[in-house]
Amino acid sequence: MVRVRVRLVSLLREAVGGSEVVIEVGEDATLRDVLKTLFTRYPGLEKLVRELEARGLDIVYLVNGRFSGLDQQVRDGDEIVILPPASGG
Secondary structure (H helix, E strand, O other): OEEEEEEEOOHHHHHHOOOEEEEEEOOOOEHHHHHHHHHHHOHHHHHHHHHHHHOOOOOEEEEOOEEOOOOOEOOOOOEEEEEOOOOOO
């Protein structure tokens, strides 16, 4: 098993009730697999992410500080940060 730490920022953090969760996925897992596991555990997070995407707002994924696509393979000990769209004025 691969264990990764997922950090959530802003309104995404509110959807899971904390700023960090640990997820275990199988060997050869991708960021997409991590998200599937995360969304199963936190359906409110999935709903929020889907709503943002439906509005054309991009969610940013970082794996170990690097911008990453959903096909990025994850390794044991990786840190994933999920950033909602920036807002402000």
